[in-house]
Amino acid sequence: MITVHHLNFSRSTRVLWLLEELGLKYELIAYERDQNFRAPPALATVHPLGKAPILVDDDLVLAESGTILRYLEQKYGDGRLVPAPGTPDRAVHDEWLDFVESSAALPAMLTLLGAKTGGLSAGLAGFTAPELQKTLSYISDRVADRTYLMGDRLTLVDIQMSYLLATLRNAKQLDAFPAVAAYLGRLEDTAGLKKAIEVGGPMSPGARA
Known part of the structure; x- marks a missing residue:
């Protein structure tokens, strides 16, 4: 089961976009920025960096949007959204x-x-x-x-x-x-x-x- 911990006005929109492109089902857990435009402390209970996006796929927990995009494409994308390897x-x-x-x-x-x-x-x-x-x-x-x-x-x-x-x-x-x-x-x-x-x-x- 894929879960996305999503923060408003953040890079996690990238992850939602890729999931939609791939047609994958996912659970969205949304967080709101505070008055100082910072992520809430609750995100740090999911990943030590306390930032979004955070992807949970079964027992795997990943932060960093670029890493998440690569992971999702490699596992679920079948090469649809990248050029062929080695080219x-x-x-x-x-x-x-x-x-x-x-x-x-x-x-x-x-x-x-x-x-x-x-x-x-x-x-x-x-x-x-x-x-x-x-x-x-x-x-x-x-x-x-x-x-x-x-x-x-x-x-x-x-x-x-x-x-x-x-x-x-x-x-x-x-x-x-x-x-x-x-x-x-x-x-x-x-x-x-x-x-x-x-x-x-x-x-x-x-x-x-």
Whole structure:
């Protein structure tokens, strides 16, 4: 039995989306952020990190959305949402999958943190702004002539990318990157993400329902 411990406005929407794409049955246990936008202490009773998403599949308990996506696809996906193993496309796909929560996440999250706390220091802003520009330009160049990151086929990396872009779009960071905004719109128009948002709520405050 698959159980998803889901937090509103979080990366766990990615997991709900993949489960919907795969047509898997699951139990949803929902949590609400507190007044400081933090996860409630109850999540720490499920996994020591106390963050969402948390996936429970029989006796296995996993956190980290990228790990959960890989696990679910490998166990239940039959290769439907990844390129074939050992191919150049698979290597490129996995590079993008890791890019979302490594190179791309740092400048994105620093920018969002600065917006919430009244601004970054001059030194940190001097690093963050060009890094975010480079990140979004990189994504823009990739999706300018593709429906999805790997072409015409939805893959795990699109599911992984969705949360990051939704948070940036709602912080007005995609205004200068229409190709990225259009790509996010295509993701939000998929049946799987629509269902995930219907079940778990929008990915970030201000997101379109």
